Amino acid sequence: MAGNFTFTMIKPAAYENKHAGKILDMILQGGFRIKAIKLVKLSYEQAGEFYGIHKDRPFYNDLVTFMSSGPVLAAILEKENAVDDYRKLIGSTNPADAAEGTIRKLFGISVQKNAVHGSDSDENAAIEAAFFFSALERC
Ligand code: DAT
Numbered sequence: 001m002a003g004n005f006t007f008t009m010i011k012p013a014a015y016e017n018k019h020a021g022k023i024l025d026m027i028l029q030g031g032f033r034i035k036a037i038k039l040v041k042l043s044y045e046q047a048g049e050f051y052g053i054h055k056d057r058p059f060y061n062d063l064v065t066f067m068s069s070g071p072v073l074a075a076i077l078e079k080e081n082a083v084d085d086y087r088k089l090i091g092s093t094n095p096a097d098a099a100e101g102t103i104r105k106l107f108g109i110s111v112q113k114n115a116v117h118g119s120d121s122d123e124n125a126a127i128e129a130a131f132f133f134s135a136l137e138r139c
């Protein structure tokens with residue numbers, strides 16, 4: 001059965017470029033409810049742990065450096081079928097390939113600076129949400 005929450009981060013470039021308000025509005029208008037949210041500045045080590053699954057990929061070091069370069073806005077988003085519906089709302093990993101009207105198409109500036117993270121499975125949504133938020137921080 002599909003889960004009812006996913007995890008997202010507005011990445012440092014999109015946050016720095018003042019797109020957080022517009023992205024949150026798209027998330028809310030897309031039918032998601034914000035269950036938890038906070039601004040976090042990850043250390044290199046913390047970003048490395050979050051993206052540990054990619055540690056053997058050639059882009060890993062650049063990705064971790066970028067994700068620890070400034071604040072990220074982390075959130076848990078609630079909706080039926082949240083993981084798949086959010087992946088549709090954000091679009092393909094590379095903004096150049098993302099469908100018109102998606103968050104990455106509108107606000108992404110490169111594969112790395114693709115505006116937002118979105119969990120790829122219910123299992124990873126649970127792991128990623130727990131990485132950032134305690135049970136007390138979820139409303
Ligand atoms: P997604 O974020 O769509 O789940 P992913 O899990 O494959 O994509 O990769 C995680 C992040 O790593 C992605 O958001 C941006 C970066 N990335 C992926 N492929 C890349 C590449 N070929 N070059 C540079 N960065 C890349």
Ligand code: MG
Nearest residue numbers: 117118119120
């Ligand atoms: Mg991924």
